[in-house]
Amino acid sequence: MEIPSLWSVLKVAFDARPYKGHDDHSVHENIKYILDKYGSHAASSKYQTSIGKSVMLFCIYDSYLTPAESWANLLTPSGCHSLCNSYDTMSIALLVEEGHKHNILSAGYTTTYTYFASKGFSFGSTHQNWKAVKTFCDSNNLMFIPTAGPGYINSSIRPWSSHNTRVNGKYYDTALQAATVRPETVSITSSKKWHEGTPIEKAVHKTPMCLYLDCLPHQPSMYLELTHRWAEGFSKEKQWLM
Incomplete structure (x- = not known):
């Protein structure tokens, strides 16, 4: 299978991680700087909304560590430092516990993802x-982004x-099969960190020193091929976050 170059389709979305004073x-201020x-x-x-607006994505x-009322200052039109009136953005909240979906709504988020691939x-x-x-998201005009992943090989640090x-x-x-719940977007959690063992990029064996994850010697691009095959199964309008 011929896989198109990632550089011809790859786009960058920003992932905002917690830090002191977050x-x-x-x-x-972070989002404003990045957008400018x-x-x-x-x-x-960028994501094309149903009204044809192109918005920048921020995960x-x-x-959930920040109270919903604080996010509402940023994400709702009436918020005291709202982004809504001056910047075209889509902020994506992390759904961990079931109760978080209600907080996500009251915070003003329009999108949620699951991130963890375990x-x-x-x-x-x-x-x-x-x-x-x-179903909940559809009923509340909230976009749901399920997250898939290749699994882990990390027993060396987590026995x-x-x-x-x-x-x-x-x-x-x-x-990826489970993710076919009519999503607008699918995300993939994958990292090059050797100790976590989650990469999907082309891999080759280096014997006798080691075997690279679970990629077979004759299938170095197995996970990219799987990604490509599943991506083709979704409509062309669907987007992938990796």
Whole structure:
């Protein structure tokens, strides 16, 4: 299978991580800086809304740690330092526990994602919950972004972590199958960190020193091929966050 170059389709969305002093005021300044500096860049990931507006994407990791009323200052039109009237953005909240979906709504978010690619690790990352979450989101004009991943090989640092181990693409297939709940967007959690074992990029064996994850010697692009195959299964309007 011929896989198109990622550089021909790759766009960058920003992932806002917690830091000391992290709150709605500081995130407002962070987003404003990024938009002013990179908002018009060709590589900036944009989402086309139903009314034809192109908005820049921001994933807000651990968003639930900040009270909903504080986010409302930033994300609602009447907020004291609202982004709504001056910047075209889409902030994406992290759904971990079931109750978070109500806080996400009151905070003014229009989108939520699950981030964690460990099946069963949280309410949000449990595949069998996605249909109900999607129904809730549809009923409340909220976009739901389920997150898939290839699994982990990280027992060297987390000896107890064996439930979500990669199995020659089967774990990834299962997650992507579960994500077909009519989403507008699908996200993939993958990292180049060797100790976590979540990459999907082309991999080769370096024997006798080591075997690279669960990629077979004759299939160095297995996970990219799986990604490509599933992406083709979604309509052309769907977007992927990685």
